[in-house]
Every structure is written in C-alpha cells, then in structure tokens.
Amino acid sequence: MTALFMNKPGTSKKGIIFLHIPKTGGTSISKALRTHYRFSNCHIKSRASAAAALPDIQQLSGEPGLYDEVQALRLNLILYWAQTGKKFLTGHVWNDTRLVNLKKLDYMIVTCLRDPVNRWFSSYFYDNYKTGGHARIEQDIDNFLESERARSMGSTYVRYIGGIREDGDYESELAIEDSVNMLHTIDIIGFLDNLGHLQSQIQDKLGLRLKVPHRRRSPAEETVMGKIKNSKEYRMAIETLCQPDMKLYDHARSIIF
Secondary structure (H helix, E strand, O other): OHHHHHHHOOOOOOOEEEEEEOOOOOHHHHHHHHHHHHOEEEOHHHHHHHHHHHHHHHHHOHHHHHHHHHHHHHHHHHHHHHHHHOEEEOOOOOOOOOHHHHHHEEEEEEEOOHHHHHHHHEEEHHHHHHHOOOOOOOOOOHHOOOOOOOOOOHHHHHHHHHHHOOOOOOHHHHHHHHHHHOOOOOEEEEHHHHHHHHHHHHHHOOOOOOOOOOOOOOOHHHHHHHHHHOHHHHHHHHHHHOHHHHHHHHHHHHHHH
C-alpha cells in the first residue's frame, strides 16, 4: 500500500529540476515526470523565453538557446518558480551553482544523455527538416558542417552540464574539466540507450514509477538520414566536432556503470 501511495501524482516530497538537453529523449521523459506533479509544474518554453530575452530574435542566425541572455533568463525563471514552491521545473536550461543551491529546498537535479554523435545527427535532421522557423537549419549537411553552430552542437553537454562561462569558450580542456566537476552536482543521470536504469533511479530516489512514452520522431526521411549517418566521411567529421561532449559523456558513463 505504501508503494502505491508514493506513486500517486503530487505525493513526492522532493522537487525535480529536469535539465532538458535537446534530442536526448527529454520531451518524453519530461512528460512522464510531469504526470506525478500535475498541479505543481512549470515548463520554460524555448521560443517564448528566447523572444523575451532577445527582442530581435528574428534577426539572429543559429540557436537562440546558445545565447547567455537566454540562458540567464531561463535560469532566473527556474529559480523564481522554485521559490514559489513549484515541484517540477524543466526547460532547455543550463546547469548552475544556483540550481545546486536549491537542493536546500529539497530539489533534485535530473538529466538524460545520449551518444553525442547520434545526438548531433538527430539535432541536425530535426532542425533541418522541421517546418517552423524557430532555430531552423537552412543549410545542407556539407555547408552546415562549416558553420559555427555545427561546432557549438559538439559542445552541447559541456554547456548544459557546466553552465555559462565568462570566457565563452566551451571547447577548451578547462571547460570540459569544469563541466565534469559540475556533472557530480546532478543527482540522477539517465542514458537514452538504457531508460530502464533511469526508471530505476527515479523510483529508488523519488518513489515514482516512470512510464516513458514513445519519443518524438524526426521529420527527416529515413533514407536521407541513413545515407548521411552511414557515411564514414560525415561521421568522422562529426566525431571530431563532438570531442568535448564525448569526453564528458564517457566520464558520465564511467561513474554510472
């Protein structure tokens, strides 16, 4: 009877800050977690928060979520809603020591990772083929690989785990080292290729049974994706771009498994 009670929506005493890293299954995981906090949750919307932080968002190229102004606003929104008592907080927000301080209010920080190269591919295809204009990638794969945004996608984990850096460099060894240190501030780290382990951690530490629905599918054609993903040339280029994230990812796997 106790286990059933603990799994009713809203009965967990702890709050959750879910760092939703793009294209890691976060939409489905967030949806599953939110069912337990039906009347006490807040999702920081990506487009709305970017537009609020950057009035000239339509004039920008690239991903607005990479801008410090956007991340500063999203962080402050999370901090605000935590102070109001909302128990489930999520969005495309980067980690920060101020989030770590919310553990004093009985919050836990949760995130999910995915093989960096596969995440890079998924992010490219999704943003290249989607119909909406927000953060859409217009270039084909050859031209995109030469862009700054392509490089920045290879340090996504360093940004999301390590947080905003004053030097703006998310590819240096120091940035990777700092992000590894911040990785240890996260209470629950899941992996997309082993959701069962994430579900076990959620149940053990929060008393919640997590039923993760099917992930959001890419709008890209399977044949197009397969041709590019199976190309040794493209894969080698993207593996090079993803070196910062790969170092952090490998460390995360080593401390979990």
